[in-house]
Amino acid sequence: MHINKNDFPILQQQMHQHDMVYLDNAATSQKPQVVIDAITKYYQLSNANVHRGIYELSQHATEAYEQARDKVTAFLHAQQREEVLFTRGTTESLNWIACTYGIANVHDGDEIVLSYMEHHANIVPWQQLAKKVNAKLKYIALNEDGTLNMADAQKQITSRTKIVAVAHASNVLGVVNPIKKLADLAHQQGAVIVVDGAQSTPHMPVDVQQIQADFFAFSGHKMLGPMGIGVLYGKRQLLEAMPPAQFGGEMIERVGLLDATFQPLPWKFEAGTPNVAGAIGLGVAIDYLNQIGMDNVQQHEKDLVNYILPKLSEIDGVRVYGPQAANHSGVIAFNVDQLHPHDLATALDQQGVAIRAGHHCAQPLMHYLNASATARASFYIYNTMADADKLVDSIMATKEYFNHGIRSFG
Known part of the structure; x- marks a missing residue:
C-alpha cells in the first residue's frame, strides 16, 4: 500500500530539528489536505444552517450534510441511513445510550457487563447509570496475553444482564475483540451489545450487521x-x-x-445546529479511506506490527503489553525498565518521535496490569517501516542516554 505523505501537510514539519515521526494515532490522526480543503470550501461557499432553509444555499448545505450520513451508512454496512446519528464523538455517543436506552431498560438488580480493557468513556457512563438505577457492574477478565477471556465472558453474561459494553479494539493492548461471539452471548440472554468502535473503525473493515452490534460508536478525528x-x-x-x-x-x-412531538429518525436525536462542516469532513475522510481500501489499511498496520514487535521485544528491559503480532492491532503499549513512560516520551520527542505516555484513559486496565502507566506507539496509514526503525533506534538511544549520561541524542 502506498500513501503519499505529502497528502498530510502537518507531517512535512520537523520537531526539535528532526523529521517528525507521528505515532500517536490512537489519540488522533492527522488530516489529509482533501479533508482540510472540504471544510474550508464549505465555510467559503456553502455555509448555512441545514434542513430548515428554503433558499438555495441552505439546500446545498443540507444535501452535503445528508450525503455524509449516506457515506457513513455504507462505510458501516448499516441497513438504513436512519440508523446513523451524528454526535460529537464516541464519548457523547456512549453517554447518549446510557442516559436514554440505559435509563429506560436497566433497573434495580440488573447487570451491566464491561471488560477490564475499556476506555473511561466506556466505563464511567455505565458507572453513573448503575448508581442511578441500583444496577450491578461486572467485568470480563483478560487472558495472560491481554486478550478477552471468553470463558469468563460466558460466566459474567447472565439472564440478569441488560447491557454488554465492550471495545471493538483496545486503545492500549492492541487487542481486537470477537464482537460477534460476544453479541451471541448477549443476545442469548436478552441483552444488547454496545460496541466502542473508536479504535477499530479507522483501521479495519466494519460491518455492524455482520458483528450483530446493537449500538456502535466511533469518532471522526x-x-x-x-x-x-x-x-x-x-x-x-x-x-x-x-x-x-x-x-x-x-x-x-x-x-x-x-408538550412537543419530535422528528422521525435520525433527526429526533440531533438537537440544535449540527456540526455540518465536521460531517462533510468525515465524509471526505471516508472517501479517502475507501480509495485505499480498508482491507489494505488493516494489512498495512499488520505488516508494521509484525515488523516492529520482534524488534521491540529484543531490546533489553522492554516489556510489551498485549498479544503477539498475529492478533495485534496498530496500537503497542510498552515500558522500559528503570524509565518512567513520561521520561521516555519526553526523550523520544527530542528525537522527533511523538508517542503517548500515561494511563491512556484506562486506569482500571493499568491497575489490572499492575502498571501505573505505559508508553504507547500507535500506527496508521502514513507510517512506514522507517518510522518503526526510528522508534526502535530512539528507544535504544534513550536507554543509552539515561544509563550512561550521553550528552545529547544527536
Whole structure:
C-alpha cells in the first residue's frame, strides 16, 4: 500500500530539528489536505444552517450534510441511513445510550457487563447509570496475553444482564475483540451489545450487521476527519423506542405550550445546529479511506506490527503489553525498565518521535496490569517501516542516554 505523505501537510514539519515521526494515532490522526480543503470550501461557499432553509444555499448545505450520513451508512454496512446519528464523538455517543436506552431498560438488580480493557468513556457512563438505577457492574477478565477471556465472558453474561459494553479494539493492548461471539452471548440472554468502535473503525473493515452490534460508536478525528464529529449507530427498532438524548431546535416536529412531538429518525436525536462542516469532513475522510481500501489499511498496520514487535521485544528491559503480532492491532503499549513512560516520551520527542505516555484513559486496565502507566506507539496509514526503525533506534538511544549520561541524542 502506498500513501503519499505529502497528502498530510502537518507531517512535512520537523520537531526539535528532526523529521517528525507521528505515532500517536490512537489519540488522533492527522488530516489529509482533501479533508482540510472540504471544510474550508464549505465555510467559503456553502455555509448555512441545514434542513430548515428554503433558499438555495441552505439546500446545498443540507444535501452535503445528508450525503455524509449516506457515506457513513455504507462505510458501516448499516441497513438504513436512519440508523446513523451524528454526535460529537464516541464519548457523547456512549453517554447518549446510557442516559436514554440505559435509563429506560436497566433497573434495580440488573447487570451491566464491561471488560477490564475499556476506555473511561466506556466505563464511567455505565458507572453513573448503575448508581442511578441500583444496577450491578461486572467485568470480563483478560487472558495472560491481554486478550478477552471468553470463558469468563460466558460466566459474567447472565439472564440478569441488560447491557454488554465492550471495545471493538483496545486503545492500549492492541487487542481486537470477537464482537460477534460476544453479541451471541448477549443476545442469548436478552441483552444488547454496545460496541466502542473508536479504535477499530479507522483501521479495519466494519460491518455492524455482520458483528450483530446493537449500538456502535466511533469518532471522526481518529480516522482522518475533523474533531467534534462522531457517530452513533443503533438498530432502528431500538432507536425508535428510545427517547431523545437532548431537546431543542432541529429535532422537534410540533411544539405547544405544554408538550412537543419530535422528528422521525435520525433527526429526533440531533438537537440544535449540527456540526455540518465536521460531517462533510468525515465524509471526505471516508472517501479517502475507501480509495485505499480498508482491507489494505488493516494489512498495512499488520505488516508494521509484525515488523516492529520482534524488534521491540529484543531490546533489553522492554516489556510489551498485549498479544503477539498475529492478533495485534496498530496500537503497542510498552515500558522500559528503570524509565518512567513520561521520561521516555519526553526523550523520544527530542528525537522527533511523538508517542503517548500515561494511563491512556484506562486506569482500571493499568491497575489490572499492575502498571501505573505505559508508553504507547500507535500506527496508521502514513507510517512506514522507517518510522518503526526510528522508534526502535530512539528507544535504544534513550536507554543509552539515561544509563550512561550521553550528552545529547544527536
